Amino acid sequence: MEGSINNTNLIISASGLAISILGLIQVCVGFRYDRKTKNFFILFFSCLIAYIGMNLVDTLAYFIPGGDTVSRIALFLESAFSSVLMLLLSGFLLDSCGIKRKKNLFLAASLILWMMYMALLIFTQFTKVIYYYDSDGIYHRGDWYPVLLIPPVLLMLVNLVALIRYHKKISVKLRVAFAIYLILPMISMLIQMLFYGVYVIVLGAALAAFFMLTYNLMDQAERFYRQQAENEKLKVGILMAEIRPHFIFNSLTAIRACLDEPEKAEEALNHFTRFLRSSIDVLEETECISMTEELETVENYLYLAKERFGEKLTVIRETEEEDFRLPSFSVQTLVENAVQHGIRENKEGRGTLRIRSFRKDREYVIEVEDDGTGFRGVTTGMEDETSHVGLSNLRERLELMCKGVLEIESEPEKGTLARIRIPMDN
Numbered sequence: 001m002e003g004s005i006n007n008t009n010l011i012i013s014a015s016g017l018a019i020s021i022l023g024l025i026q027v028c029v030g031f032r033y034d035r036k037t038k039n040f041f042i043l044f045f046s047c048l049i050a051y052i053g054m055n056l057v058d059t060l061a062y063f064i065p066g067g068d069t070v071s072r073i074a075l076f077l078e079s080a081f082s083s084v085l086m087l088l089l090s091g092f093l094l095d096s097c098g099i100k101r102k103k104n105l106f107l108a109a110s111l112i113l114w115m116m117y118m119a120l121l122i123f124t125q126f127t128k129v130i131y132y133y134d135s136d137g138i139y140h141r142g143d144w145y146p147v148l149l150i151p152p153v154l155l156m157l158v159n160l161v162a163l164i165r166y167h168k169k170i171s172v173k174l175r176v177a178f179a180i181y182l183i184l185p186m187i188s189m190l191i192q193m194l195f196y197g198v199y200v201i202v203l204g205a206a207l208a209a210f211f212m213l214t215y216n217l218m219d220q221a222e223r224f225y226r227q228q229a230e231n232e233k234l235k236v237g238i239l240m241a242e243i244r245p246h247f248i249f250n251s252l253t254a255i256r257a258c259l260d261e262p263e264k265a266e267e268a269l270n271h272f273t274r275f276l277r278s279s280i281d282v283l284e285e286t287e288c289i290s291m292t293e294e295l296e297t298v299e300n301y302l303y304l305a306k307e308r309f310g311e312k313l314t315v316i317r318e319t320e321e322e323d324f325r326l327p328s329f330s331v332q333t334l335v336e337n338a339v340q341h342g343i344r345e346n347k348e349g350r351g352t353l354r355i356r357s358f359r360k361d362r363e364y365v366i367e368v369e370d371d372g373t374g375f376r377g378v379t380t381g382m383e384d385e386t387s388h389v390g391l392s393n394l395r396e397r398l399e400l401m402c403k404g405v406l407e408i409e410s411e412p413e414k415g416t417l418a419r420i421r422i423p424m425d426n
Helices: 002-029 035-061 068-096 105-124 145-169 172-194 200-256 262-284 291-312 330-343 391-402
Strands: 131-133 139-141 313-319 351-360 363-370 405-411 415-423
Touching: 002 035, 002 200, 035 068, 035 200, 068 105, 068 131, 068 145, 068 172, 068 200, 105 145, 145 172, 172 200, 262 291, 291 313, 291 330, 291 351, 330 351, 330 363, 330 391, 330 415, 391 405, 391 415
Parallel strands: 313 351
Antiparallel strands: 131 139, 351 363, 363 415, 405 415
């Protein structure tokens, strides 16, 4: 019977050791933790490996003739390393909650309980009241054995109370991570007390540590990507801020052209006011808007442009597809460039502007085409952008916000075609 239990313990210890080594490898080569978290888990899993390693040595000593001395040393080190795990957890819990360790009552209580446990463990080596080995090298629990369990159980409870006290200072995933490591070993300890001889707590500690690592990894990854998203949103806001002065300037230029005719200027100013009212929210938007909203802004702008150019500007709209979203002022930017740098600079000062939207394969496509001056070559719009205002800005926002692509094709004296492609599954 005893040999069967030892075989079971051997399997449990080997499994726990394998899980712990896997956890340490994950910390060292996996996701980029912040320095403090990585250092904690490296130390924590190293201590856990030492704890389970000593347990494995203790188990193997059963199969070695005269291995009782090895067993005693291994059991002492195993008990010492197991207590260090809870102490490490106390410090890491406070760090994760942003609580200073200095003069913290929870950490002070943890240190006192750990020192009490170590004192009892050392005392045990010189007495038989807690546990002892008989003349045949067989391990036995003494009458006072439960006393040895009081400090570690209280240490777990202190950490649990600290978790409850500071739970609002950490994410849900971290709460789950700490709760698992506190509750699972406690349950394992109770089971081991009921089933004497089977090292349930060893496997429980290894599994709890691995679950704690996994949930902590999920929390770190979530915070990393959330911060990345916030940084991208901030960048989009900066890009939108670059558009606003240019947008106001172009609109006021269109109104200035009407000043010789007071009634026409007043009407243009009224439209500009409505244009501002409808566009101001869009200018502040750092999320994608509907194509329908974007086209409303374009129509308001084109009204002012037509007031300025009159019959010299022809606008053809062929929007087959409008049920999708895109960064605000995407089409507006292309329309402004077509009018200001294409048609306006044409020798005759007149031209046609076409706005198309349709779906092709797995993409939404928007095209803005003019028959203005054009320029040489096929370009992605990065060349000579000082004369093509906002194209680099638009390209960045498309990539950041919807994985979109901006393409520009042009030929001197024949015109320019600007094309936006937005993946349907972005």
